[in-house]
Amino acid sequence: MQPITELTIQLPTGVFLRRPDIDDLEAIANLIILIDLAERGESDASLEDVKLDWQRPDFDPLQDAWLAIASPKVLFDQAIELQKYHPKTLVRDGLLVGYEEVSNRDRYLELRGDGYVHPHFQNQGIGTALLRTMEARARLWLPEAPAGSQVLLRNGVSAADQLAIDLHRHEDYHAARYFWVMETDLSHNHPAQPEWPAGLQIRNCIPGKDDRPLFDAIQEAFRDHWGFTEWDYDWWHTHMMEREAFDPNLWFMALHGQEIAGASLGRLVNGQGWISQLAVRRPWRQRGLGLGLLRRSLQAFEARQIHKVSLSVDAASPTGAPRLYEKAGMSVVHQYILFEKELRS
Numbered sequence: 001m002q003p004i005t006e007l008t009i010q011l012p013t014g015v016f017l018r019r020p021d022i023d024d025l026e027a028i029a030n031l032i033i034l035i036d037l038a039e040r041g042e043s044d045a046s047l048e049d050v051k052l053d054w055q056r057p058d059f060d061p062l063q064d065a066w067l068a069i070a071s072p073k074v075l076f077d078q079a080i081e082l083q084k085y086h087p088k089t090l091v092r093d094g095l096l097v098g099y100e101e102v103s104n105r106d107r108y109l110e111l112r113g114d115g116y117v118h119p120h121f122q123n124q125g126i127g128t129a130l131l132r133t134m135e136a137r138a139r140l141w142l143p144e145a146p147a148g149s150q151v152l153l154r155n156g157v158s159a160a161d162q163l164a165i166d167l168h169r170h171e172d173y174h175a176a177r178y179f180w181v182m183e184t185d186l187s188h189n190h191p192a193q194p195e196w197p198a199g200l201q202i203r204n205c206i207p208g209k210d211d212r213p214l215f216d217a218i219q220e221a222f223r224d225h226w227g228f229t230e231w232d233y234d235w236w237h238t239h240m241m242e243r244e245a246f247d248p249n250l251w252f253m254a255l256h257g258q259e260i261a262g263a264s265l266g267r268l269v270n271g272q273g274w275i276s277q278l279a280v281r282r283p284w285r286q287r288g289l290g291l292g293l294l295r296r297s298l299q300a301f302e303a304r305q306i307h308k309v310s311l312s313v314d315a316a317s318p319t320g321a322p323r324l325y326e327k328a329g330m331s332v333v334h335q336y337i338l339f340e341k342e343l344r345s
Contacts, residue, residue, distance in 0.1 A: 068098030100130035108145035159335035176340035189329035191298035205251035217260035221279035264293035273301035273309035
């Protein structure tokens, strides 16, 4: 296949690409929320999430992200009633109609893209232009990867977005993995009482004391997951413990003496419950600890009268996590596809 060049990146008349800046953060968050609402009627995205993502150590938004802007003339010519589509996606030079980013996840061996196109502006070539622009940037990193190693470019796509699925297949991506959002409604499915393996103490996280041991335990547990790469502690701490929604009373740890056997980390997202991470270290698996921790988290949400609780899971998890979540009364409500393209064999 020919390498991507600017000659193959074409946009509709009046739509242009530029780099984002800090003033565009709110519009980016609102675009993501708007697309989520159009696809599945709800969103777990927020302005805080976008701000935190921009602080990732593997990502420079001024170099690794792009906005697609529809100029005011285009908006006037098409007689778009902006208030119908989301006035908060307006930026200083028009309407934000697309966003794309790419980051280095693992020593330039895995590159991860993420893109969005405004529902009113789909099927006009904007998604193609953003995807190809992102790939051109990713290819510039090839010399940075260890010599002789495979380099993969991966992008997550909602299974409800057939246009995005078709686009990735047309651009020679293939579906590498499927991820589910699973959910329970506690107003109908009351959590059962947790049962614990013998010898364990269950308590909440104590900030300032448990931070690093908890990080190490969860990272160890997640090493068995598909596509795992080593985490950066400072980023994890910022993303998990320094966000506004951090509440240690929704973080539960199972300890055997001073050793952390597993943990369930919950938070509130737009008034709903979300299990950010649920992990059990290998020596403690197959004893019911994961199910106990999940049920304890569900009890905590129910006590706050939070009825809808969700989490994300690898559909082919080697630990059988989806079956565990089903036992707790959760079911699949949405699916994402991780598309993959080999940039270097």
